[in-house]
Amino acid sequence: MWKTVTLVLGLVGAVLGAVVKSSDTPLEKNSWALLIAGSNGIENYRHQADICHSYHVMIAEGIPANRIIVMMYDDIAYNKENPTPGVIINKPNGTNVYAGVKIDYKGDDVSPVNFMNVLKGNKSSMKGIGSGRVIESDATSNVFVYFADHGGTGLLAFPNEILGADELERTLREMNEAKRYNKLIMYIEACESGSMFENILAESTNVFVMTAAARDESSYAWYCTVENCLGDEFSIQWMERLDGEDKGSIDQFFHQYQELRPKVTKSHIQIYGDFSLGTDAMTPNNKSPRSSAKSSSGDNVAINSRDVPLYYYKQKLARANDMDSQMKAQQDLDALVEGRKSADQLMEKLVALATIDFPEKISAVSEERMPLSLDMFPCYKDLLHSFRSHCFEHKHAYLLQHYYKLANICILGLDTSKLLREIPSLCAPYKAELKSTVL
Numbered sequence: 001m002w003k004t005v006t007l008v009l010g011l012v013g014a015v016l017g018a019v020v021k022s023s024d025t026p027l028e029k030n031s032w033a034l035l036i037a038g039s040n041g042i043e044n045y046r047h048q049a050d051i052c053h054s055y056h057v058m059i060a061e062g063i064p065a066n067r068i069i070v071m072m073y074d075d076i077a078y079n080k081e082n083p084t085p086g087v088i089i090n091k092p093n094g095t096n097v098y099a100g101v102k103i104d105y106k107g108d109d110v111s112p113v114n115f116m117n118v119l120k121g122n123k124s125s126m127k128g129i130g131s132g133r134v135i136e137s138d139a140t141s142n143v144f145v146y147f148a149d150h151g152g153t154g155l156l157a158f159p160n161e162i163l164g165a166d167e168l169e170r171t172l173r174e175m176n177e178a179k180r181y182n183k184l185i186m187y188i189e190a191c192e193s194g195s196m197f198e199n200i201l202a203e204s205t206n207v208f209v210m211t212a213a214a215r216d217e218s219s220y221a222w223y224c225t226v227e228n229c230l231g232d233e234f235s236i237q238w239m240e241r242l243d244g245e246d247k248g249s250i251d252q253f254f255h256q257y258q259e260l261r262p263k264v265t266k267s268h269i270q271i272y273g274d275f276s277l278g279t280d281a282m283t284p285n286n287k288s289p290r291s292s293a294k295s296s297s298g299d300n301v302a303i304n305s306r307d308v309p310l311y312y313y314k315q316k317l318a319r320a321n322d323m324d325s326q327m328k329a330q331q332d333l334d335a336l337v338e339g340r341k342s343a344d345q346l347m348e349k350l351v352a353l354a355t356i357d358f359p360e361k362i363s364a365v366s367e368e369r370m371p372l373s374l375d376m377f378p379c380y381k382d383l384l385h386s387f388r389s390h391c392f393e394h395k396h397a398y399l400l401q402h403y404y405k406l407a408n409i410c411i412l413g414l415d416t417s418k419l420l421r422e423i424p425s426l427c428a429p430y431k432a433e434l435k436s437t438v439l
């Protein structure tokens with residue numbers, strides 16, 4: 001459909017002799033943007049910083065403010081640990097990206113259900129919640145979605161809940177069937193974000209997705225300073241590329257991939273969905289070894305997203321300038337390290353229990369990164385639900401990197417009934433012992 005539009009516009013341009021940008025769909029025309037930070041807590045500063053920054057990028061690119069919807073917890077700007085109250089920056093010495101951002105949904109309203117209803121344009125379901133605004137798109141609209149937060153195998157994290165890849169797929173399918181977009185472009189900054197789409201997203205629905213990481217790798221925090229990490233690598237790269245550019249078109253978001261690919265150095269950005277629609281060939285970003293350790297280039301320090309809480313508390317300890325705050329910081333750090341150790345132990349026990357009748361499958365469950373498919377989700381979500389209600393909660397983001405083992409249990413078709421029965425008693429002692437609120 002939009003190929004035809006390109007052609008027609010191209011002809012008009014040629015006839016008029018005007019310089020027509022390759023853009024057939026300028027952003028000020030019927031484009032919508034939905035920007036979501038899925039985390040809270042000061043150690044996750046960077047996600048809300050990314051989202052605030054993206055708001056200004058959208059405005060500069062030409063999307064009118066009344067067509068931008070923002071979901072973010074909003075506990076960072078005035079957090080008592082924020083050294084500059086009311087200010088959020090997305091790079092060292094950067095401008096205040098918090099200024100001017102209109103947040104539609106805050107706090108616990110940042111939920112998967114609200115996200116899906118806003119995206120689908122279900123206005124009645126949002127009545128009385130936040131601003132109540134939704135994406136009011138139609139078959140001619142272009143929709144851009146940008147999400148930044150933690151992720152795990154087949155899921156994205158929200159402040160209190162998770163969004164499964166199956167739910168996102170269903171939402172996109174329903175939108176396609178209801179003709180709620182011409183083109184939908186989605187950028188996802190999250191660990192293992194490729195697992196939300198690989199084998200799951202249909203290829204022919206005019207949805208184009210770019211993810212910060214392949215299905216089995218972390219994404220990386222960027223601009224980590226003595227205080228905190230201020231951004232994420234993929235997000236910083238795509239936004240700084242557009243900073244200071246003239247008004248653009250939705251196609252620009254489609255075509256960034258080729259240029260971003262070599263620039264994102266710590267993870268492998270991936271594309272899914274309808275990328276055959278582009279005029280440039282899009283080649284897959286095959287895995288090559290990436291250095292996983294903390295590294296720096298100039299002023300910049302990049303850290304595996306999973307290790308940011310550790311980094312945050314270590315920095316806090318290093319900055320502590322009196323005995324009391326030093327002791328407190330040390331206790332927080334110790335509790336975090338201990339919590340992570342017991343989380344690892346618990347996962348080992350859980351895998352052993354799941355494979356009790358098939359011990360030869362232990363290594364497959366705990367080491368292989370098997371591809372997902374839509375039909376394993378009912379089993380996987382039952383396990384996740386039980387795990388998250390009886391063992392570790394959602395704010396313990398460290399656990400997300402173990403979830404592929406739960407997915408493997410389902411993919412291999414192991415019986416989960418015993419596991420589901422025993423998870424409460426298996427987890428009770430670990431839960432009781434946990435002293436850190438953050439992992």
Ligand SMILES: *[C@@H]1O[C@H](CO)[C@@H](O)[C@H](O)[C@H]1NC(C)=O
Pocket residue numbers: 092093299
């Ligand atoms: C940020 O500002 C401080 C002092 O205000 C300066 O020492 C530092 O070099 C600056 N960093 C960057 C990346 O500009």
Ligand SMILES: *[C@@H]1O[C@H](CO)[C@@H](O)[C@H](O)[C@H]1NC(C)=O
Pocket residue numbers: 117120122124125
């Ligand atoms: C909108 O949301 C309401 C309440 O959550 C639900 O009953 C209804 O089916 C939804 N409509 C669509 C089109 O998804």
